Amino acid sequence: MQTRTGIIGGSGLYDIQGIEVIDSLNIDTPYGKPSDELLLARINGHEVVFLPRHGRDHATPPHKINYRANIYAMKLAGVNRIISISAVGSLRQEIEPGHFVLVDQFVDRTHSREGTFFDGPVVAHVSMADPVCACLKSSLLKACNSASITTHENGNYLVMQGPQFSTRAESELYRSWGMNVIGMTNMPEAKLAREAEICYATVAMSTDYDCWHEEEEDVSVQSILDVMRGNGVKAQAMLQNYFNTLSADELCSCGCPTALEHGIFADLKVQSDDAIRPIHALVKRFL
Template sequence: MQRTAIIGGSGLYQMEGIEVLDELDIDTPYGKPSDTLTLAKIHGQEVVFLPRHGKTHSIPPHKINYRANIYALKLVGASQIISVSAVGSLREDIAPGDFVIVDQFVDRTRERVSTFFDGPIVAHVSLADPVCASLRSQLQQACEQQHITTHNKGTYMVMQGPQFSTRAESNVYRSWGMDVIGMTNMPEAKLAREAEICYATVAMCTDYDCWHENEDDVSVSNVLEVMHKNVGKAKIMLDTFFKNKPKGKQACACHQALQHGIFADLKAQDDNALRPIHALVKRFL
């Protein structure tokens, strides 16, 4: 059983031609995920939708239970995750309404638990390239087929939130060479790598943050207006992605991320140590 997971707003679920199969109420060793998972079928492919902030958008970025979200997706057989995220632009040429298929992250969040391997079992996975190249390429092709203005790489600056940036912060991030800014994709991407799930982000630009002298500063009303249009384009992009996607599991190095990263003899560990990470390490036992 191999499924594609989509983490994003609940508005993505209202896609033409989608067949909803079930609502999955999942428990994990880390508590409940943000909401129930919606199991559906698109073009014959099984898809799991998870609203990152809950279906009523009641969970702020710093309160999301990222470990429960990723672990729940692992439990239901997700082999890849498409993160659909609203972001601000830090570059003149990335305009509101543009999509960016992110290839790098800079994590400036704090006090968010960012690993499943919290001891006594320790693991170190590579995050040199935190986004799955194959999944990125497929998403880029889907955007191009639908003539969505798309930037095929970019660095996503992940800020703590829930407040937007100060003008000084925004200009500092620009001086660092950051391309877009948002609040949610870390530690999400780190945890997906530890769970050996392919991960890619479609960053949908809604505003110019607050650095642009000729544009209004970012506000919720402005963001929502552009976001509504972006969601429509995201649905079209996802429909094309699943129409083109090969059926069956695709081999990828992401699925072997833990192969040489676990610093413990798992078979010598007791149940208390293994229970919270069992879904991640059971293939080694």
């Protein structure tokens, strides 16, 4: 089975040298429309599906993103791995603006976001002990190193509700918890990817020091945008390296594609069509 990689991030990621655009996918899901049309493309012979998380015009704030529709659309598009590229604030001196962090853990401080596909009557509990696909993360580390990007191999990502930035007290609290970076978008995205049995890894791009670093200016939109432009160029180089070295039939040896095998607490064969319809793409292999 050929891999199809999904990339969730900013629309500027499309500008990769050698990209061949194939089609725009206007996908409806049981949860509504995703953030935007999905762009199907080919890079070095590999099929890629791009989705701008906030929409092409960045018109959707983090707490209003339809995360379920985004991940379900990726599933319907045949994606079996997702590279999540996210702007974050740094909570550590050594993670400077412009550095990348390959996150391995999340702490979810969001609220009022729809965070599961299994709202009943079909119930499922998947493991999130290791929320990032180790195989995909390893490949991304090699791609970052090949692009000479200063990259931190591990990190804890505090996912805040937003859209406001932290208070100074909150920033210091998260540092005391051992958090490395802070952002607003990767939860429930990572949880939903696990429920969809899609490998998932996050490349966190540091844009600022949050507000804990009193020797630096407090966070401003303009300062973040300036760093983000440089980070976007680095992300394009990383992705180009990733697809230049990816085997056409390379699959992860992780447990992500089988996350639901022991997690569904229901006999699917006795469920009604109404119960199955919203999760059909996720459970059809069990039917």
